[in-house]
Amino acid sequence: MATIDVPEQVSVLADAEALRKACKGWGTDEKAIISVLGHRNAVQRKQIRLAYEDLYQEDLIKRLESELSGDFEKAVYRWILDPADRDAVLANVAIKKLSPDHHVIVEISCTRSPEEHLAVRRAYQARFKHSLEEDVAAHTKGDTRKACHRKLLQPPYSIDITTSNRGGQSDSGGLRSSRHRKEVKGCRSLVPEMLSDDQLLVALVSAFRYDGEEINTRVANSEAKILHEAVKDKEFNHEEIIRILSTRSKMQLMATFNRYRDDHGTTITKNLEGDSGDEFLKTLRTTIRCLNDPKKYFEKVLRNSIRRVGTDEDALTRVIVTRAEKDLKDIKELYYKRNSVPLDQAVAKDTAGDYKALLLTLLGKED
């Protein structure tokens, strides 16, 4: 269930006028902006943007960006966008980071419905003139893959490849692995099934999963076994893991994860805990959490964003803004159960000013 509180009667024209008034002259009336936009759903926000442009020949988003600043500006900008377009922006920001934020990419790929995710891919193309998978494939190369290589290069095959890998960061970096192969010529590849985590990411963002209810129990059994074998052998980046996680329907995966739990007395994510420095393993855990229980996953992201020294505003904003019209009410309940503190109280304690006011409004609780 959603948390935002939308009045029954809304006048898009009156809203556009109120926003214009809030932005006009000296100073900005942030409270007025929150009291309008914080109580409108995605369709209404879009209509307001169109009405505003019609009335004032001005892009409302650009105007708000020039009026506002800091976390508040970022949150308003995220909130005002269409959900699919917002996800496209979030994904692009995550991809373009010096060290791409795999968790955001996984979150967007795995917690949205297949149709929602497809809408994100469309929005991404419309905005960035590239496909999402194209940018993920071109930009996520070479960061955590290094860690993954190092892992593979255990004794007695340990060879320092850090220098040979350095050139691979840029788009035009050429064949990193070709160079790499030359360095480690003493031992040629025999196992093409071991993949790096950009392959996992590309497979996840490219997925258009079946969204029906049908489950194949035989497949659940055999794939629970495949997953367990791979986890047991610590072959986390095994091609079969990636195939299963990126192509099976969510219902099918739930059946598989349940089977795993029944057969082995523990969840697959528990079995994947361990080396906290292993980026691939982290990405894998996030993937399974997002697919298996997105609300629980979002609760955890919120908890971590607040609990840490220094709030992680990006994560906090992202979850509240993207879930406020969806299931934030359920996530709030989970948060309370897990932390014995209401989410809005925790958010209020950790934030301030207009930013705080907007988040609380989206959480369904005025300051």
Add this chain to the structure above:
Amino acid sequence: MATIDVPEQVSVLADAEALRKACKGWGTDEKAIISVLGHRNAVQRKQIRLAYEDLYQEDLIKRLESELSGDFEKAVYRWILDPADRDAVLANVAIKKLSPDHHVIVEISCTRSPEEHLAVRRAYQARFKHSLEEDVAAHTKGDTRKACHRKLLQPPYSIDITTSNRGGQSDSGGLRSSRHRKEVKGCRSLVPEMLSDDQLLVALVSAFRYDGEEINTRVANSEAKILHEAVKDKEFNHEEIIRILSTRSKMQLMATFNRYRDDHGTTITKNLEGDSGDEFLKTLRTTIRCLNDPKKYFEKVLRNSIRRVGTDEDALTRVIVTRAEKDLKDIKELYYKRNSVPLDQAVAKDTAGDYKALLLTLLGKED
């Protein structure tokens, strides 16, 4: 341009009645079926199916299947379906073959527009309750991958792995590669960038390419270089090749292939010729042909389907049926240029009966 000849005025009801009459009583009037269905476009055929069902409480497709037989039945069945649904059926047939037909999967993934391909993925899910990529990933394992493994296992690392691979054909085959790894323990994987061709297929069917005109010349230059390096080193199943071919837009790829040609004086497909037994290499060439010049590719499929001893009816039907409403006129022209024989004449020589009559009708030429 299309080849089928559709009259300006069509009465869907009259068509349904004519088809009913053609199927009723002793014997079937195949000529009547051809003279109706062979001159109707996809929208009309759908309307006819709906009208027929409405009038006679009977599925027209099922009725035709029970009345007709052989290549003619197959061709009518393929033709009457919606294009996206037809592609879904073609893909499924290709996947389910004992030795999956990679070329059909590549053809469907790479010659359709991004939106058409997406419609195929939707149709596939509606019909088979699985995603296309899910079935490709689950069913294409273990056939040509073996060849690819053998290729990798050149001296001095040559080990016979055929027996250890045998278990990998079935869905529940467990971790083939895990077993495989044990067999070849003497040399662990260092290069996760070498992929097998099911990875290429899965990436191609999962693609939702950007369809715009924008080209990045810098990327074309650097990726032409990457492709050339990989081809030169015979690293055909290199992760970078698969990334480029499966994520870049067709316009971008054309720029890249052109650059390749300009830089090296020869096309990439020419450079990929060689070992005719190498399935991966064949799949790769088909991929590039389909992406770069689909009409030329279709001309070649037609040529091979006719030229060989024993006509390849599946390929012949597939190309004529799927292109008749699209670009078969252009393909016919290419065929004539290349073979100095009109396509309809070649088809007439190689086929017979109602099957021949339907193909010629779809080619825009009555027998």
